[in-house]
Amino acid sequence: MATVSFRNVNKVYPDGFHAVHDLNLEVKEGEFLVLVGPSGCGKSTTLRMLAGLEEISSGEIAIEDRVVNAIEPGDRDIAMVFQNYALYPHMSVRENLAFGLKMRRTPKQEIAERTAEVASTLGIESLLDRRPRELSGGQRQRVALGRAIVRQPKVFLFDEPLSNLDAKLRVQMRAEIASLHHRLKTTMVYVTHDQVEAMTLGERIVIMNHGRIQQAAAPLELYRRPANRFVAGFIGSPPMNFLRGTLKDSMFQSEGMSIQLANVSNEALSHEGNVWLGFRAEDLVLNSDGPSLPEVELEVVEQMGHESIGYFTLLGERHSIRLPATSEVNPGSRIVPRLRPAGWHLFADDEEGCRFARENETAQV
Amino acid sequence: MVSEPKRITFLRHAVLLLFVAISVYPALNVLSISLRPGDQLKTTDLSIIPDNWTFDSYIALFTEQPFLRWLANSLLVSFAVTVTGVALAAMGGYALSRFRFVGRQALMLSILTTQMFPATMLLLPLYILVAKLNLMNTFLGLLVFYVSTALPFCVWQMKGFYDTISPSLEEAARVDGCSRMVAFRRVILPLAAPGLVITALFSFMTAWSEYIVAAQVLQDRDMFTLPLGVKSFQASMSTQWGLYAAAAILVSVPVVIVFIVLSKYLVSGMTVGAVKE
Amino acid sequence: MLDATRELPANLYRRKPAWRLLAIIGLLITLSGCSKQDDRHVIQLWHQMVVNERLFLNELVTEYEKQHPEIDVRLVFKDTEELRSSFQAAALAGVGPAIVYGPSDVLGAYHTMGIIADMTPWLDENARAKFKPGGLTYLPAKDGPQRDDSQNRDLVQVSDRFGNHLALVYNRKFVETPPQTVEELIEIGRRNTLDEDGNGRNERYGLVWNYEEPYFAVPFITGSGGWLFANEENTEPDLDTPQMVAALQLIDDLQRVHGIVPRGCDYETADSLFKSGNAAMIINGDWSWGDYLALERIDAAIAPLPIVTETGQPMGPMISPKGYSLNKNATPAQRDAAMQLITYLTSESSQRRALHSLRILPSRTALYDDPLLTQDPTLKASREQFEQGHLMPSGSEMRAVWDAMRPPYQAVLGGAISAKDAAAAMQANAEQAISLLQRDDQEIGGSWLWAALASATTLGLLFWQRRGLATLLPDMRRQPLAYLLVGPAIVLIFLTVVFPFFYNLLLSFSNMSLTHFQDWGFAGSQNYIDVLGDGQFYAVLLKTIIWTIVNVVFHVGIGILLAVALNGPIRGKAIYRVLLILPWAVPAYITALTWRSMFHLEYGAVNLLGNQLFGIPPVNWLGEATNAFIACIIANVWLGFPFMMVIALGGLQGIPQDMYEAARIDRASRWQQFRHITLPLLKPVLAPAATLGAIWTFNNLNVVWLVSNGGAPSNKTHILVSYVYKEVFNLYRYGYGAALSMIVFVILLAFCLVFLHRAKATENVYG
């Protein structure tokens, strides 16, 4: 178990591409930290710098107060699970599991014991003498996981370990990884681009975009109080709805439509220029007395069983609304969606798109 | 492996048999010459075993000619070239495949450029070089030239093979506690076995069949390599065809043996299932 | 068994590295320590003697070494042409054997190049008088102080025999008395040209000989009353004569009108036919008679060539003294020792022994009293023929004349041109070749200008790349491993290439040629102008490109086809694999020759099989330019496909099986699977091989040379390298050759840049 800290870490690839900008991050002891963000945002780069597979251009990374910038991956006491498994094809499953221990000159007896133990926890005892090519995708992933576990490292690193599995298997493995963390209580850094994975696994989630941290917080915090428009749009399914307009005395106006908001902070009110109004599908309701949106026509209704999601177009943009399963609406129905109080967010219409907190917001949670 | 439709299996055999016939027949002709008495290159009939066939040429090779000596020389040189060539190409190709260093592209191209010069024009300067470096009549001189002839291809070929091996394998190994070199040796090299085989085969063949440079470097009949020895049976308008052909047949035997030994690794198919793309 | 195979590779690399290092060091020691060292005085002697002569020489030398224990004579056999080019190269490098042995026709060139020494100081008047005329070869002194010697000439060769003369060899089973006249020759020939089983192919021919080589035409020319040169010094060619036309006509008639000579009769065909009793008579030189006489199957005898009735002249062949010359690079001590050896080897007693054991004609007058010369029928005939012979000119012009004669001569035999046109073409060619040979391009000033230009370009390039250079050192510090790994290979690759490359670059701007062999100097861009201004260059270039493309396409295509066929669940894979690499395993220098015989018009397997199996009429593969070129391509495709097959086989191993499974689920047809999975994934492995394959094929001299026998017919099958080779080694145009190879280099470089760029072959599939 160990802490990990990134201090002003930058990565500039030899071709001049600046993949990670001034990254500062502390991973607490035993924490399950998830790095998430769209493809190409620098998650893998960050993780690989931590693993020692990629050089650090500037700044430093420390594992348990030891700066590891110049330390070989093998000496960092980490283990990593790769997206493509990266099992050694010329070795049997047993040899794959034992390889890292052998490299560390662990006694034979101990290697055998630990391999057997890990195999039994992962349920791969019967596969020990097979070669990777004789395994199914899920089995390969288990072996890859086992190869990391057997080493009992200080930090586990995962780079999209589940993205090659089918949906069902993914859910199953996700649960297994979660229980693994629960049992081992080892620090884990997990990279994914799948926000569901991030939300379900992470104790803390770091959202990255364009090589910068957008927000690092617990899953619910991210959901409820996204730091900026990017985070707000990234987290949550369906994604948050946005309307662009101006703010006049707590009144949001956009192309002839106006919505009265309550508890708008002064900061927001004093903001010059356009703002974005964001609200999630579940923040729209049909029968209540919040500020209303114009009447719209439902175009699509997705039935989920316990609820359904309706889609409509407003000001040329697609928006979503969460409807109770009991509501009798069909495509073509005309509805008047209303905003729940405090069910909205305001963002500055600039590059950063920072969120303006509502008045009294801290009181919630 | 899944069994295939009969039609496909038949097609495979048909193609292979056709080409086996094409590749074997001219080679059998050489055998035929070697069995013919009286140093005749050509005949008027098509039979492979001549009516009055004889092993005289083969016997003469071993009894009257220093054939075994040549064989030993050739084996020594070829083995040395193979070991050196494979070792250097395995390392060089790895660097070219995995590292992005300054001038890498230019280097790869310039390795190719060394092959672009008509070899016949290089003989004159080569002779001067060998003389000036005091490598006349040494196997070391031969070794240097053969290795440098074989290396461009070998380096490129190895690079090509490493390129097909996912880098995450060695990354996994490094995380598992290997240094770069150990990861290379224990994980990547075994997986590049087909490439190593091709490189070895090629280096071996370069040294095994070369005679133009050898003729410049080696001046002692006792130091001749096999091709030089074999070529000494040939002279314009007075070739000893029997010996020439018999020797050529014997020269190809070690190649076939080397190939049989190596081809296990050539078709081992180990990278399969290594990674999921 | 399968599992065992899988186990092995992983273990292979588990040996102790120290063990391997030791083995390598041991090997290196063995390699470098292998040359024999003792303190005896070494005399190297290069010769081109045929086997039995070699053995005899060995005997003589062994005895000599016994008498002179301080001397160690090293005999090295090299084939005639190789001997010549090696000796020239060695002499230029300042080394080489003390003594070279060979016929006299190369002496002119050696002497002009200044690589052989005058031997007069070692042979006094008295000693010289003991040789027959022609037994000692003199050439006009090249330079140096005028000697008191009235004739001012250099002694360049001391011979030990006369030889190389052609005569008629006949099989007494078919011919009782040899023909005295050409009419009788034709008559006997006709009687012996038989198709006994009536299958349209003759089982026996009346007469055979190396029909394609002008040297063998000489007796016909002299018999018609002609000769090759107009003046006594044999420097002015005289080929466009009525006698030449008559001779060509006669030769052509023997085949076309009288039908007694088979078509496509090169040396080996003639030799084989006579040896197997399928020919009644053969015209061949003294080097071959021993073999014929020794063969039991035929009852061979030698007779002088017949008389041409119209002129009454005997068909007189060329005769060449063969003997020893002294390397100019030999030290004075070596010269003394070498001359002592030469004196011994050409002494009366040595020659008498040679006469008795080899039955060759001696060069000393005294030996012509030997009774054996009248008793032995072979020697008797040989001597008779010798007396009708003509001494082979030793000037460098001789070579130019052979070269000039060959294409029109072969064209006449192929029926492409008339004898009259051929004679005219020969003369024109010869004049041109001699003027090229003797061209005396003067060194020009301004080399400093070019040197400055070259340095400026280099500096400019360095300046242009200064960024890269500046980052080199930091990068080396950053990832030293990369440089350490690639370093040794790079050093070795360039070690042997850098010097030759720049040497050639220099040569290409020089006037190095026969006349300026050692004292060559800067001649500007003349060579490049010559190459690029020559219309033939473009034709040959085009042919080379076709040659390369066709070959590589077939190599790679067949290679992939076979690899894919092998890479499936079938029986007998291992056996197929081994049999399919045979074309690679059997040395090309012999298989190329078997291909040549397989393409023979009448007896070649290609035509016979084509005819018997498919009823295709025989194709004149080697006698017709396009066909000969196709024949070369076929032979080379055969030689090259196994290599590509092996590479493709290796490449296929890296393709995961589940990709095919996925593709099958997507309903991809086999062709689509191949097109979209196999090919793209083979690329990283095949692209380097194909690129290099193209380069090698472009520069592949051997196959074209061997299959087409040096560009036959009529120099129509050349690709650029064989064209360079011919110019350089026949006409000594080193500067020209160097320029041509620089151009080849640039062409290939451009090709690679474009190809690699488009194929992105240097790039990794993993980015």
Ligand SMILES: Nc1ncnc2c1ncn2[C@@H]1O[C@H](COP(=O)(O)OP(=O)(O)OP(=O)(O)O)[C@@H](O)[C@H]1O
């Ligand atoms: N070797 C390299 N040279 C130059 N740029 C690179 C290199 N490797 C990655 N990049 C760039 O750096 C950026 C971040 O890459 P990274 O692999 O960290 O993305 P990621 O967040 O893991 O994305 P994904 O979810 O697709 O895996 C990308 O824009 C990528 O193009």
Ligand SMILES: [Mg+2]
């Ligand atoms: Mg990634």
